[in-house]
Amino acid sequence: MQIGLIGLGKMGFNLALNMRDHGHQVLGFSRTAATVQRAVAEGITGVDSVEEMVARMPQRRVIWLMVPAGKPVDDNIAKLVPLLDEHDIIIDGGNSHYRDTLTRYRMLKEKNIDFVDVGTSGGTDGARHGACTMIGAEQAVFDYLEPLFRDICVKNGYLHTGPNGSGHFVKMVHNGIEYGMMQAIGEGFEILQKSDFSLDLAAVARVWNHGSVIRSWLIELTEKSFALDPGLASIKGVMHSSGEGLWTVQEALDLKIPVPVIAGSLFMRYRSEQEDTFSGKVVAALRNQFGGHQVDTK
DSSP states (O other), X not given: OEEEEEOOSHHHHHHHHHHHHTTOEEEEEOSSHHHHHHHHTTTOEEOSSHHHHHHTXXXXXXXXXXXXTTHHHHHHHHHHGGGOOTTOEEEEOSOOXXXXXXXXXXXXXXXXXXXXXXXXXXXXXXXXXXXEEEEEOOHHHHHHHHHHHHHHEEEEEEEEEESTTHHHHHHHHHHHHHXXXXXXXXXXXXXXXXXXXXXXXXXXXXXHTTTOTTOSHHHHHHHHHHHHOTTOTTSOOOOXXXXXXXXXXXXXXXHTOOOHHHHHHXXXXXXXXXXXXXXXXXXXXXXHHHHOOOOOOO
């Protein structure tokens, strides 16, 4: 299959190589020429513009967007729409909000352009060697694309989740769960690190990953992180959030579902980005006022 791939960053570049390895012809485009040339050096056909990409593809075109959520997706769709024919396919493989996906689907449906939302998991290694994908699409469109997903995903690693929007919805909840799991791992290892025992944290992670209840890829990555930097002294404890955890919590609020673990992990990410907080100052002052508790001064 011939695929036009827009966005050759860490995920897009590895997906392009994955597709190439499975015999698909990839036309790659990115905003920077150097990024395109890196892909060309790996056997990807580079193009200088979206217009050139579309012109070089036969019908039925498949254009895969691997760009940040939000305006970049809308901008690329706006460029593509005048160039495409009926029943060409646009795939959004990024972490778009599923409500935005539904809006885009309805707009493209009016123009008879097919749209597919693909929640993509597995990180850069998965993109390169076998992704996990959650696919929202009309049945006939999914059937057309299924050979591609079968090729680029791990065994049993793709699912037609249902109609458009469902793929990004399932991936959103997946990422909310991921927030909670990583927060629990982080908190557990902080307890270990601050204990009176001189523990080899990489070794702890390693043994936990052999038969324990919490064995997982995240624990494997924890071991790898401590092996590279035992005290993690080279990095700050700032945990940036890209949006999916917030969206998951917002959806839970709309549905009146309590999600204290996911919500708490989201708030901890916000807290990690602050050097100090006014709320913390207020609580410290109150404790000093009513109980004479010590306060730390600048």
